[in-house]
Amino acid sequence: MTESKVLIENLLQKLSEVKTFADLTQLTTSFFLKLLQAKAGAFFLYQPHIKSLQAIYHMGFDSLPPQHLHFLPFRGSLSGKALAQKQIALHKIKETTDNSLFAPALDFLRQERITFALYLPLYFYDKPLATINLYFLKKPQRIDFKLLNNISQMTSLALGSLKELERKQRELKAQNLSLKKLRQKNFLLNFVLAKNSLFTCLYFTKQKTFFPEQNWIEHFSSLASFSLEQFFNFIHKAEQEEVKKQVLSFLASEKTELTIEYRVKVKKYWYWVQESWLKESKEKIILLRKDTTKEKHYTITAQLLSSLITQFKPEVSLEDYLYRIYEEINRHLKSKNFFVALVDENKDKLIFPVFIDEKDKIYEIKNISNPQTQSLALVVIRRQKPLFLKEEHKKILQEKGVLGWVGTSSKIWIGVPLIVQNKAIGALVIQDYEDPEYFTVKELKILKSISHYVALIIEHKKNLEHIHHTQKKLDVAISGGKVGLWERNLSTGKLTINQEYAQMLGYTKEELEQLKDPFWDLLHPEDTSKIIANDSKLLKGETSFSETEVRLKAKDGTWRWILSRTVLGEISEDNKPLTLVGTHIDIHKLKEAEKKEQELQQKLFQKQKLESLATLSTGIAHDFNNLLQILSNNLKKLSKELPKYHKNLDYLLQTCLRGQNLVKQIFNFLAEEKEKFILFNLSQQIEKSLDMFQELIPREITLQREIEPDLYLLGDPSLIEHALFNLLKNSKEVLSSNGLIKVKLSAQEDKVLLQVEDNGPGIPPEIQNKIFDPFFTTKAIGQGSGLGLASVYGIVKKHGGNISLHSRPGEGTTFILSFQLASGLQEPANFKQSWNQPAFTRQPLILVVEDESMILEVTREFLEEHNFKVLTAQNGKEAVEMVPKHPHLDLVLLDLGLPELRGEEVVEKIKNLNFQGKILPTSGYLNHPFAQNPQQYGLAGFMGKPYDLDQLLQNIYQVLQT
DSSP states (O other): OOHHHHHHHHHHHHHTTOOSHHHHHHHHHHHHHHHHTOSEEEEEEEETTTTEEEEEEEEOOSSOOOGGGSEEETTSSHHHHHHHHTSOEEEEGGGOOOTTSOHHHHHHHHHTTOOEEEEEEEEETTEEEEEEEEEESSOOSSOOHHHHHHHHHHHHHHHHHHHHHHHHHHHHHHHHHHHHHHHHHOOSHHHHHHHTTEEEEEEETTTTEEEEOHHHHHHHTOOSSEEHHHHHHTBOHHHHHHHHHHHHHHHTSSOOEEEEEEEEEETTEEEEEEEEEEESSSSEEEEEEEEOHHHHHHHHHHHHHHHHHHTOOTTSOHHHHHHHHHHHHHHHHOOSEEEEEEEETTTTEEEEEEEEOSSOOOOOEEOTTSTTOOOHHHHHHHHTSOEEEEHHHHHHHHHTTSOOOSSSOOSEEEEEEEEETTEEEEEEEEEESSOTTSSOHHHHHHHHHHHHHHHHHHHHHHHHHHHHHHHHHHHHHHHHHTEEEEEEETTTOOEEEOHHHHHTTTOOHHHHHTSSOTTTTTBOGGGHHHHHHHHHHHHTTSOSEEEEEEEEEOTTSOEEEEEEEEEEOOBOTTSOBOEEEEEEEEOHHHHHHHHHHHHHHHHHHHHHHHHHHHHHHHHHHHHHHHHHHHHHHHHHHHHHHOGGGHHHHHHHHHHHHHHHHHHHHHHHHHHTOOOOOEEEEHHHHHHHHHHHHHTTSOTTEEEEEEEOSSOEEEEOHHHHHHHHHHHHHHHHHHOOTTEEEEEEEEEETTEEEEEEEEOSSOOOGGGTTTTTSTTOOOSOTTSOOSOHHHHHHHHHHHTTOEEEEEEOTTSOEEEEEEEEOOSOSSOOGGGSOOOOOOOOSSOOEEEEEOSOHHHHHHHHHHHHHTTOEEEEESSHHHHHHHGGGOTTOOEEEEESSOSSSOHHHHHHHHHHTTOOSEEEEEESOTTOHHHHOGGGGTOSOOEESSOOHHHHHHHHHHHHHO
16 A cells, blocks of 8 residues: 555545544645645635635744744735635746745745745635645655645535534524523513514414414414414424424423424425424413524535545445435435436446435446436436426426436436536435425535535545555455565665565564665675666666566575566656665575476486496496306315415405495495395404405504494495495595504494594595585596495495584594494394205206306306206206206206396296296396396396305205205
8 A cells, every 4th residue: 555545544534533623724734745745834724804814834844934924915925826716736936936926925935945835725615715835845746636636625625614513603602692691681582583583473372373473474474373283284294293292292391491493384495494482381482483594504515515524434335435425415304215326437337336215126227328318317417417306397308208217206306416527427316205395496405515525525435446456456466476565765775665575584564674774684795796786787777677686684594585676766857766666576485496406407417327327337247247256266166275375365255255245236326226134243244344454555554443342233234344445445545654544333322333534634624515426526537436435325324324524624534324223132043154065865956057168167066066966058048958858957057148048038938848946047237137036036046146156055055945
């Protein structure tokens, strides 16, 4: 809601509350001063008896106006000129050279540095009432003269009505005082009665007859005498019952005085009278009657006009307001039939927001632009003139084809047009269905007197409701769209904001208004230069608007992304910008989504790299594992034949197995496979890994260990060893002479902590949050893959653990791996190996299928040494042909990477031969589907290459015993 709109609604609200003329002058002067942002203002009341304007209120001047300026000549001042012409006038004081104008007033205004003055004339019933003068230091911007004219007319109505009511109150007070003195003194009665235009009549209670004086008979066309019943019949039926009730009650009581007011029939017209009944004795009553028709109609008009103002409140709808107007008209004119017809140009019809009628229901009149459409209300609207019709007049006009009407024909009908700026917007109508004399021309004049103000208020109310509706839609759009609005005054720097501006940052509007500047105080320092650069371009005219993404500090301390749009607001006469206006839109979620999208794109890119690496690695891994298998088989054979070198050969054999685990871990990392965990002694595994690593480090580096014994972990021993080796390897590479690596394994409550510490150069803070990212490395090209710490991180997370880093440049680095400590301190029985050969009823027959001749030969010799009968085949086709030839075949040890027939096809063909033995596949493809769930494919298990021959033997024992 704009500030001017709030001021107008406050004025309308207070107009109905102000009780005195003085308060009303102060209220209206202050209102126009604030509305137009003038420096000073003054209220001048027109005094017709001295032809001058009297200053009765002023505000905003630096010094008090001189005494001789309290009265301005009506025909010698700018104020009087505006009032005489009945037009709002704006004058530039410095350029005014008319010598006939009141020079001292102009001198005082120049002294106050006033350069422009605006004169608002107020007049009541075309009579000059007052002027409100507003004074400006510079020319006011964007004056809405139409709005000012409407508001000044409503102000005139309120001021005139209140002034008239005060005058009437003074008259009534004086009259009551006069009657009181009359009753007290009772002298010169005839003189006093004549002087006050009072008419006398005597009523004799026993005869129940009235005997009026001659002046009564002449003025009211009365009979020389008449009965009490005839007296009641003279009274207008709207007041008849009430007057009869009061009179009969008075006659039956001990009261000595009665005052009543009613309408009495005088020929064809109704006169308002005020009547006093004075009991001179029980038999004789004196009636003093005064004709108050003129005063009554004037008072009714003033009261109705006052009601128009007091009943007008911004929160009241147009329909409710018009119904209240009907209640006021009905209270004064006793009209039971009333309606207001308004023109709806969009739908080309008359609408009836208020329709009170004894006979008819509300109806519609459509196609009003068509001249053939007839109704009495349309006649009034089209002619823009009042219409007073009795039943006989309507019949005559209808027979002549001049007019027609809708609904039941009434005995008397009065309609007045509602006109705004020479355009009829509707009609106000009263009518009566029973008495053709119920209304007179005087009621028509009353309605005509108030019609202009009713029209003004209706039009203003419609505009207000349109503004409210538009504002509501705008507010809903702004609130629903969560758009913050702001305006900055470039001369003062003041920033004005709306509620949404504050709410998107978690504040209330009042909280932000307490800041020195609700924008600059919250702006992120890094965004200051962007705003200044974009606003500078806008102010220089290089662009029509600016748009900047900035961060503002929210109430919770976080930085929120805001899209700030700015355009030029008000422009001065010399084409210089006075204000900047703009919007704020919360784009924080959008920016977060963009960030996540970038992260997803990066992850997708990394995943594609990993997939490419996995595809490349698959073929290499198979061949590599076959080579390791050849090495491990021959090392196993040499270890038995050369016991002297058993320890050295065993190290070589363990290295082959570590190579297998390394390949397996690469596949697990690339494929993100879920591991099958076992319960193992972590303490023994760490000790064993450290023994092996000790052989790989130079003597200048010291390896210290502090291992708490018998700590168990549910996990994959080879993965844990791989993670430890990567950490140790990183420490070794950054250490030189006097290097130190400390490895500590300990339990803390339900956690087991593995700590690897070195005294190296440390890791720079700026890259500490990146070291676990895949492919991130600080090493030269060709010296590091960037997968080491990424694999460590992945292994720890797969085990449900956490990894933390503590490092400072020059102070070394510490990695701490935290895992859940496994319950139970005993290694499970099935974890230990059993080398006892089972008792077979016959010598088992095994078919070894392997395309690598060296692996095939060593495997055959090893199995034959352990009392197995062995058949061999070097391709899949040969293997399939051999199976049906040996019905007692117990096991097929099948390499999956075969020529001619793939391993999967060999398995399928052997199973189709109704083979009753077991199939145990082997392969260097560690991520083969058979490796994940061999039982699903009807297989006895899976052996990943390279495998230890003793492990192979144990698995064969288990398979054949199952």
